[in-house]
Amino acid sequence: MKNFLSLLKREFRLFFQNKVLLVLFLGAPILYGVLVGGVYKKGKVTDLPIIVVDEDKSPLSRQLIDMFNENDVIYVAKVLNDPFRAKDEALKTESTVVVQIPRNFSADVNYNRSTE
Numbered sequence: 001m002k003n004f005l006s007l008l009k010r011e012f013r014l015f016f017q018n019k020v021l022l023v024l025f026l027g028a029p030i031l032y033g034v035l036v037g038g039v040y041k042k043g044k045v046t047d048l049p050i051i052v053v054d055e056d057k058s059p060l061s062r063q064l065i066d067m068f069n070e071n072d073v074i075y076v077a078k079v080l081n082d083p084f085r086a087k088d089e090a091l092k093t094e095s096t097v098v099v100q101i102p103r104n105f106s107a108d109v110n111y112n113r114s115t116e
């Protein structure tokens with residue numbers, strides 16, 4: 001038993017003399033707590049930018065774009081007329097999604113045809 005207590009005392013002394021080990025043992029849990037708390041502070045994701053390619057240019061497509069802007073999770077970063085510059089604009093604005101509204105979108109919706 002005396003041998004065990006002397007070994008325990010020696011290990012604690014070596015532990016408290018090693019500054020790196022002491023900082024890791026005491027500082028790491030605090031740092032991880034702050035890091036995880038900062039990531040999940042809001043509790044949900046908000047304000048994700050999207051790019052909208054509006055090939056229809058109709059009142060219905062403008063209404064759809066307005067509905068995208070009214071959402072708290074996403075917002076329209078840019079509205080484009082053709083899909084050719086969509087990739088460059090998505091990289092520039094760090095957009096997560098490119099939504100394409102095809103030609104004749106409003107006509108397809110009015111005639112109950114399937115839209116892409």
